[in-house]
Amino acid sequence: MLDNLSLLVEFPAITLDVVLNGLLIGAIFALAAYGMALVWGVLNIVNVVQGELVVLGGYITFVAVQYGLHPLLGLPLSAAIMYGVGWLIYRGVIFRVVDRDIFISILATFGLSILIQQLANLVFGAEVRSVDAALGSVHFLDGMVTLANVKLLAFLLAIGAGAALWLFLRKARLGQAIRATAQNPRAARILGIDTDRVFAATYGLNAALCGAAGSLAVMAWTIHPYMGLPYTIRSFMVVVVAGVGNVGGVVAAGLGLGALENVAGFVLGVEFQIAFVFALMVLILVWRNLRAARQRSHLE
Amino acid sequence: MSRLSDWHIAALLALTGIAGPLLLPALVTQFAFLWLMIVFAVTWDILGGRMGYNSFGNIVFFGIGCYAAAVIQRDMGLPYFEGLALGLVVGTGLAVLAAALLGSALLGIRGHYFAIATLGLTVASGEIAAGWNYVGAGSGMALPLYPGALGERELFFSYSLFAVAACCFLLCRWLYSTRFGLALNAIRDDHDKADAMGLRTTPIKIFAWCIAAFFLALSGGLAANMIGFIDPRDVAFAGATFGVWMVLMAILGGKGTLWGPVLGAVVFHITQEIFWTWLLGWQRVALGALIVIIVVFFPQGIMGWWAERRARREAA
Numbered sequence: 001m002l003d004n005l006s007l008l009v010e011f012p013a014i015t016l017d018v019v020l021n022g023l024l025i026g027a028i029f030a031l032a033a034y035g036m037a038l039v040w041g042v043l044n045i046v047n048v049v050q051g052e053l054v055v056l057g058g059y060i061t062f063v064a065v066q067y068g069l070h071p072l073l074g075l076p077l078s079a080a081i082m083y084g085v086g087w088l089i090y091r092g093v094i095f096r097v098v099d100r101d102i103f104i105s106i107l108a109t110f111g112l113s114i115l116i117q118q119l120a121n122l123v124f125g126a127e128v129r130s131v132d133a134a135l136g137s138v139h140f141l142d143g144m145v146t147l148a149n150v151k152l153l154a155f156l157l158a159i160g161a162g163a164a165l166w167l168f169l170r171k172a173r174l175g176q177a178i179r180a181t182a183q184n185p186r187a188a189r190i191l192g193i194d195t196d197r198v199f200a201a202t203y204g205l206n207a208a209l210c211g212a213a214g215s216l217a218v219m220a221w222t223i224h225p226y227m228g229l230p231y232t233i234r235s236f237m238v239v240v241v242a243g244v245g246n247v248g249g250v251v252a253a254g255l256g257l258g259a260l261e262n263v264a265g266f267v268l269g270v271e272f273q274i275a276f277v278f279a280l281m282v283l284i285l286v287w288r289n290l291r292a293a294r295q296r297s298h299l300e
Numbered sequence: 301m302s303r304l305s306d307w308h309i310a311a312l313l314a315l316t317g318i319a320g321p322l323l324l325p326a327l328v329t330q331f332a333f334l335w336l337m338i339v340f341a342v343t344w345d346i347l348g349g350r351m352g353y354n355s356f357g358n359i360v361f362f363g364i365g366c367y368a369a370a371v372i373q374r375d376m377g378l379p380y381f382e383g384l385a386l387g388l389v390v391g392t393g394l395a396v397l398a399a400a401l402l403g404s405a406l407l408g409i410r411g412h413y414f415a416i417a418t419l420g421l422t423v424a425s426g427e428i429a430a431g432w433n434y435v436g437a438g439s440g441m442a443l444p445l446y447p448g449a450l451g452e453r454e455l456f457f458s459y460s461l462f463a464v465a466a467c468c469f470l471l472c473r474w475l476y477s478t479r480f481g482l483a484l485n486a487i488r489d490d491h492d493k494a495d496a497m498g499l500r501t502t503p504i505k506i507f508a509w510c511i512a513a514f515f516l517a518l519s520g521g522l523a524a525n526m527i528g529f530i531d532p533r534d535v536a537f538a539g540a541t542f543g544v545w546m547v548l549m550a551i552l553g554g555k556g557t558l559w560g561p562v563l564g565a566v567v568f569h570i571t572q573e574i575f576w577t578w579l580l581g582w583q584r585v586a587l588g589a590l591i592v593i594i595v596v597f598f599p600q601g602i603m604g605w606w607a608e609r610r611a612r613r614e615a616a
Contacts, residue, residue, distance in 0.1 A: 046416065093596060096596050102412045103411075103412060103415055104595055104596075106354075106416070107354075107591065108595045108596055110356075110419075111544075111590075111591025111592040111595060113588070114540055114544070114584065114591065115585055115589055115591075116588070117588075118584040118587075118588060119585055122581065122582070122585065229423060233416075233420060233423075236416055269431070271431040271438075272428070272431050274423070274427045275424050275431065278423045278424035278427065281417070282417050282420045282421055282424065285417040286405045286406065286409070286417070288409075288413075289408045289413075290408075293408060
């Protein structure tokens with residue numbers, strides 16, 4: 001463990017490689033986290049099935065590529081199909097738990113997460129899957145730093161999607177309805193907004209963002225049926241750090257998490273990377289709680 | 301339920317626990333798992349039902365119990381029963397210590413943040429155990445063989461788990477009738493008001509988690525020996541099976557009631573034993589669907605449904 005740490009200190013180029021690759025992967029986390037922030041802010045539920053939506057998006061691209069589709073076209077395909085899947089999940093389960101106790105929605109989406117994870121395991125098998133987008137990679141510093149072009153693309157697309165989402169929420173009619181519902185559902189209903197349809201559209205939009213993230217994940221990284229929960233926890237962490245309704249903060253936190261996780265994976269060993277993600281989440285919640293407690297004692 | 305039928309159920313369960321394994325020797329292991337499930341549901345309900353802290357992390361204490369027993373039995377070179385006894389003592393000690401330490405860090409977190417934090421705790425523990433060579437890493441640990449005659453082993457663990465379940469239930473029943481039980485309910489109903497009334501909420505919450513941890517670790521050491529093998533993610537820190545089942549059973553029976561968790565555990569375990577083999581590889585898919593259905597359509601549980609029905613009949 002310490003060997004790897006000293007390696008990072010002695011060879012800055014390796015550090016640069018690990019950090020840059022982490023940052024680029026972090027863009028995928030940011031993409032999934034936009035969706036979670038949206039659903040959290042508007043429907044007031046913590047969507048534990050988030051990660052499974054990412055994994056499903058990845059599998060859609062994987063299957064489409066098997067049938068001869070170009071990987072890059074798999075991205076809009078995944079997003080479009082996942083919009084429909086999200087709409088179905090909302091109509092089937094979510095709308096029944098929206099106005100109930102928040103633990104009910106956590107447990108219900110956790111159940112959905114187990115359901116989809118196990119279905120994916122049965123349908124697609126337990127193998128680790130990935131898709132070669134055949135875009136090559138760039139090398140610099142004498143080949144010490146290697147960045148796959150598809151990761152750069154994923155990065156740009158994630159930033160672009162964030163900007164598009166920001167514009168959509170401010171300018172588009174539906175986006176304005178979503179923001180109005182998030183601020184005050186009752187007032188929105190009085191003003192003639194069909195909040196049920198807004199909820200369904202928000203959840204569908206979330207699933208589409210996850211689908212796009214999954215499609216990028218299968219090209220830039222790998223996909224596996226049991227990889228859902230880590231994506232959920234990453235999104236949750238990013239939203240807790242950045243706050244609901246802060247698109248810029250989500251990008252920053254997502255990229256930071258990607259870099260941190262990649263460095264931790266390099267130093268601790270890949271077998272502890274998932275443990276690091278979950279432990280970090282617990283630590284962030286504890287820290288957040290301590291900070292809140294300190295603020296309370298200042299008020300007294 | 302009236303006082304009389306209370307005692308009827310208790311007598312029936314006690315009779316099942318003592319005579320069941322002898323009368324139906326083919327089902328001894330099923331009986332042992334039934335008692336384990338009752339421990340799971342009753343201990344989950346201390347926080348989840350009575351105190352309003354919905355935890356996905358209780359399984360961590362079960363896992364600590366499993367691993368402590370396995371390591372002690374492997375490394376101390378003691379005869380079987382001495383090793384098991386020491387393993388159980390060390391396991392419960394470690395689990396209670398962990399509950400006190402984790403509790404003082406986590407139990408200040410409220411609502412859904414607590415639920416997600418404990419979920420993270422479960423997965424992190426499983427992943428750490430799966431990467432740690434000292435405890436066998438991903439390939440898990442095998443426990444020593446039971447020295448007695450064939451068939452005696454199942455009987456032994458069935459009776460010990462029954463004893464643990466009975467003690468756990470009786471202790472909880474007594475606790476809920478004391479001021480401590482009322483304090484738990486006060487924390488659930490309005491945490492801030494409970495604070496304002498001068499209740500020392502933090503020690504109360506930590507103590508409640510320690511009780512759950514004690515019984516979970518005890519049953520963990522026994523269950524690990526009964527199963528004979530512990531896998532980090534599928535037995536010890538099995539968040540996606542045992543960890544969710546305990547929540548599900550308590551909700552199915554009716555959380556926050558005395559008999560609800562027991563009833564939920566019995567109904568869930570019997571249903572599972574009947575349908576599980578029949579589902580052929582689709583068990584976990586069915587489990588996911590079952591969680592969604594119970595939580596969405598039946599959140600009040602069997603006891604809640606019963607109370608509603610009786611209230612309606614009395615009103616009519």
